[in-house]
Amino acid sequence: MSEHKYILEPYKGMNTRYRCPDCQQRDKTFSLYIDTETGEHIHSRVGRCNRESNCGYHYTPKQYFQDNNISFDTPQPKVTRMMEGKEVKQDSSKYRLIDKTTVIIEEPELNLHPALQSKLADLFLDVHQRFNIDFLIETHSEYILRRSQVIVAENEFEVAPNENPFCVHYFPKDIQHFPYRLDYQEDGSFNKNFGDGFFDEASSSTLELLKLKRQKKA
């Protein structure tokens, strides 16, 4: 195999530079290695930060393959991957480790304590950033959503070029209404509201209580 099969992605504008997974410098200081045959990235952490003295992060494809026990010719995906709608079998040696994986989860909040529900947002983000795995999550958990809003605000994710890793689509209960996207603002708030009956009854009960208290005071 050619030694030059993997190179740092040539600069073609800022969309070919990334946020360093190590120093997290807000400017995009990170170059990723690509496979010259496929043009695909190896992994979201396999690359070099250009802040040589301040950060010095450099994770080479060779190191990455060694660390993950992936031989160059027969990488074996550890989990079943969904790619373009097709499942790839675990033991298949034909397939390369592909950069993009999407995991679909339905109601991950089931049977979880509220504190753990909100931690799911951190968990999904962490896995996404470390392993370049995307999640498509169907949820009714206000805790997960609220935590994502806090994360967006804390990281100022909507401030360019600091892209927001979260995206929310709301599906109204009433099928006559179309699903719509809720955009996060940099302070973590959404630009639109949820429809009635989405949030947990606890929140609406709290609101009811507040209203009642106010009425009593008046």
Ligand SMILES: [Zn+2]
């Ligand atoms: Zn760095």
